[in-house]
Amino acid sequence: MKYDFDTPVLRRGTDSYKWDSADRDDVLPMWVADMDFRTAPAxxxxxxxxxxxxxxxxxxxxxxxxxxxxxxxxxxxxxxxxxxxxxxxxxxxxxxxxxxxxxxxxxxxxxxxxxxxxxxxxxxxxxxxxxxxxxxxxxxxxxxxxxxxxxxxxxxxxxxxxxxxxxxxxxxxxxxxxxxxxxxxxxxxxxxxxxxxxxxxxxxxxxxxxxxxxxxxxxxxxxxxxxxxxxxxxxxxxxxxxxxxxxxxxxxxxxxxxxxxxxxxxxxxxxxxxxxxxxxxGGEWLDELVGYLHANYRYMRAFCREQLPDFPIAELEGTYLVWMDCRVLGLASEELERRLVDEAGLWLNAGTMYGAEGEGFMRWNIACPRTRLDEGLQRFAAFVRSTGRRR
CATH class of the missing domain: 3.40.640.10 (Type I PLP-dependent aspartate aminotransferase-like (Major domain))
Incomplete structure (x- = not known):
C-alpha cells in the first residue's frame, strides 16, 4: 500500500474528544465516530x-x-x-x-x-x-x-x-x-x-x-x-x-x-x-482507506466467529461502525458500556443511544490500526470470560 494505516498515531493528550474524555489513560476508546488515521497527505x-x-x-x-x-x-x-x-x-x-x-x-x-x-x-x-x-x-x-x-x-x-x-x-x-x-x-x-x-x-x-x-x-x-x-x-x-x-x-x-x-x-x-x-x-488515499477498513471488518468477523460466537455482528456494507449483539450477557447496554470501561478499559457505544431497539447491542468504531482493533477485541473477550466466571 502507498499509504500507512498500520502505524499507531498518538492522539491522547491532544484534546481529542475521543481519546481524552476518559478518566484513565489505560482506556481504549472505540466509540466516537472519527478515525485514528492521519488524513490524506494532500x-x-x-x-x-x-x-x-x-x-x-x-x-x-x-x-x-x-x-x-x-x-x-x-x-x-x-x-x-x-x-x-x-x-x-x-x-x-x-x-x-x-x-x-x-x-x-x-x-x-x-x-x-x-x-x-x-x-x-x-x-x-x-x-x-x-x-x-x-x-x-x-x-x-x-x-x-x-x-x-x-x-x-x-x-x-x-x-x-x-x-x-x-x-x-x-x-x-x-x-x-x-x-x-x-x-x-x-x-x-x-x-x-x-x-x-x-x-x-x-x-x-x-x-x-x-x-x-x-x-x-x-x-x-x-x-x-x-x-x-x-x-x-x-x-x-x-x-x-x-x-x-x-x-x-x-x-x-x-x-x-x-x-x-x-x-x-x-x-x-x-x-x-x-x-x-x-x-x-484525495481519491487514491480514500480507495486505500476503504480497503483497509473492510479488511479490519473481516478480521473482526473472523475473531468473533472463533472467540466470540455468542456475539454476532451485523454484516457491514458501509461505514466503519460495527453493530454487535451482546444480549447473551443479559446486561442493559448502558451498564455494559460502563462495566467495559471500568473492568476492561474498553469504551464502546451503548446501543440504546440509537433508540430502544438498540437495547442489548453495542457499537464499535473499527477505524484504527489493526493492532489496536485486535487489542480491543482481546479486552472484550477477556471481559466476557471474566463475566462468565462470575455468573
Missing part, C-alpha cells in the same frame, strides 16, 4: 500551506470550492447537481436542525428508522417536534426496512419530514436502489419531505454501491434535501464543514433563512481548503 499539505500564510481572518468560499464538491459527486457517484443548489454550513447536525426548522412547525412529527444516529433525536427535539419511529427489521445478520410499517407511519398527516440515514449508522446498511425507490414512493404519496443524511457515503465496501437518494428521479430530487460532508471519509470532522443540496428554490430559501437564524452560516478557512483538497486530490 489535505495536510494544503492546510500546511495555509498555516504558513499566518493570517486566519474571515473566509470567503470561492467558486473553486463549489467546483470541487460538484465535480467529486459527478465523478465518484454519478450525481450531477447545480452548484446553486448548495448551502455550506458547519456540519451535518447543524444542517439537519436547520432543515427541520425550515420544513416543520413545533408540534409536527419527524419520522426515523431506528436504531439510528443519536443526533437525529436531539435535532428533532430541539425544534419542538415529535419523533416517530419505524424500526428496522433484523433479518439474519443484517437489517431491512419495514415498508408496511413505514407506510403506516408516513400516512400520519402530522409527519412532515423523514430523516434517512444512507449509508446507515449504526447498522451498516448501504441501502439498495430498490429499497430507496420504495421509501421514496411512500414519502411522495404522503407528502413527506425526505432529508437524507449521506455523510458516510464515501465508506462503502466491495459488492455494494451508494446511491444518492436525490439522484434517482426528478421527483425525488425536488422532494428531498441531502446533507453531505467530507468529514467522515477523510477524517476531518474537527474542521467543521458540510453541504446541503436542495433543488427546490423555495425550500432552499427557507433552509438558508434557518441556517442564518441558527447562526451556522459561516465556515472556517481550513474546512474550505480541506474539502477542496479532499475532493480534488
Amino acid at each position: 489535505i495536510v499539505e494544503a492546510l500546511r500551506r495555509r498555516v504558513e500564510h499566518g493570517i486566519f481572518g474571515y473566509t470567503r468560499v470561492p467558486e473553486s470550492y463549489y467546483e470541487a464538491v460538484t465535480g467529486w459527486f459527478a465523478r465518484r457517484h454519478g450525481w450531477t447537481f447545480d452548484r446553486r443548489w448548495m448551502i455550506y454550513t458547519s456540519g451535518v447536525v447543524p444542517a439537519l436542525s436547520a432543515i427541520i426548522k425550515a420544513a416543520t412547525r413545533p408540534g409536527d412529527k419527524v419520522l426515523v428508522q431506528t436504531p439510528v444516529y443519536n443526533c437525529f433525536f436531539s435535532s428533532i427535539r430541539n425544534n419542538g417536534c415529535e419523533t416517530v419511529t419505524s424500526p428496522l427489521r433484523p433479518v439474519g445478520d443484517t437489517y431491512e426496512m419495514d415498508f408496511g410499517d413505514l407506510e403506516c407511519r408516513a400516512a400520519d398527516p402530522q409527519v412532515k419530514v423523514m430523516l434517512l440515514c444512507n449509508p446507515h449508522n449504526p447498522v451498516g446498511r448501504v441501502w439498495r436502489r430498490d429499497e430507496l425507490q420504495r421509501l421514496g414512493e411512500i414519502c411522495l404519496r404522503h407528502g413527506v419531505l425526505v432529508v437524507a443524511d449521506e455523510i458516510h457515503c464515501e465508506l462503502v465496501y466491495e459488492g455494494h454501491r451508494y446511491t444518492p437518494f436525490a439522484s434517482m428521479s426528478e421527483e425525488f430530487l425536488r422532494h428531498s434535501v441531502t446533507c453531505v460532508s467530507p468529514s467522515k471519509g477523510f477524517n476531518i470532522a474537527g474542521l467543521q464543514i458540510a453541504n446541503i443540496v436542495c433543488a427546490d428554490d423555495r425550500q432552499r430559501a427557507r433552509i438558508d433563512r434557518a441556517i442564518n437564524d441558527n447562526e451556522v452560516c459561516d465556515v472556517n478557512p481550513f474546512g474550505v481548503i480541506a474539502t477542496r483538497a479532499a475532493y480534488n486530490e
Whole structure:
C-alpha cells in the first residue's frame, strides 16, 4: 500500500474528544465516530500551506470550492447537481436542525428508522417536534426496512419530514436502489419531505454501491434535501464543514433563512481548503482507506466467529461502525458500556443511544490500526470470560 494505516498515531493528550474524555489513560476508546488515521497527505499539505500564510481572518468560499464538491459527486457517484443548489454550513447536525426548522412547525412529527444516529433525536427535539419511529427489521445478520410499517407511519398527516440515514449508522446498511425507490414512493404519496443524511457515503465496501437518494428521479430530487460532508471519509470532522443540496428554490430559501437564524452560516478557512483538497486530490488515499477498513471488518468477523460466537455482528456494507449483539450477557447496554470501561478499559457505544431497539447491542468504531482493533477485541473477550466466571 502507498499509504500507512498500520502505524499507531498518538492522539491522547491532544484534546481529542475521543481519546481524552476518559478518566484513565489505560482506556481504549472505540466509540466516537472519527478515525485514528492521519488524513490524506494532500489535505495536510494544503492546510500546511495555509498555516504558513499566518493570517486566519474571515473566509470567503470561492467558486473553486463549489467546483470541487460538484465535480467529486459527478465523478465518484454519478450525481450531477447545480452548484446553486448548495448551502455550506458547519456540519451535518447543524444542517439537519436547520432543515427541520425550515420544513416543520413545533408540534409536527419527524419520522426515523431506528436504531439510528443519536443526533437525529436531539435535532428533532430541539425544534419542538415529535419523533416517530419505524424500526428496522433484523433479518439474519443484517437489517431491512419495514415498508408496511413505514407506510403506516408516513400516512400520519402530522409527519412532515423523514430523516434517512444512507449509508446507515449504526447498522451498516448501504441501502439498495430498490429499497430507496420504495421509501421514496411512500414519502411522495404522503407528502413527506425526505432529508437524507449521506455523510458516510464515501465508506462503502466491495459488492455494494451508494446511491444518492436525490439522484434517482426528478421527483425525488425536488422532494428531498441531502446533507453531505467530507468529514467522515477523510477524517476531518474537527474542521467543521458540510453541504446541503436542495433543488427546490423555495425550500432552499427557507433552509438558508434557518441556517442564518441558527447562526451556522459561516465556515472556517481550513474546512474550505480541506474539502477542496479532499475532493480534488484525495481519491487514491480514500480507495486505500476503504480497503483497509473492510479488511479490519473481516478480521473482526473472523475473531468473533472463533472467540466470540455468542456475539454476532451485523454484516457491514458501509461505514466503519460495527453493530454487535451482546444480549447473551443479559446486561442493559448502558451498564455494559460502563462495566467495559471500568473492568476492561474498553469504551464502546451503548446501543440504546440509537433508540430502544438498540437495547442489548453495542457499537464499535473499527477505524484504527489493526493492532489496536485486535487489542480491543482481546479486552472484550477477556471481559466476557471474566463475566462468565462470575455468573
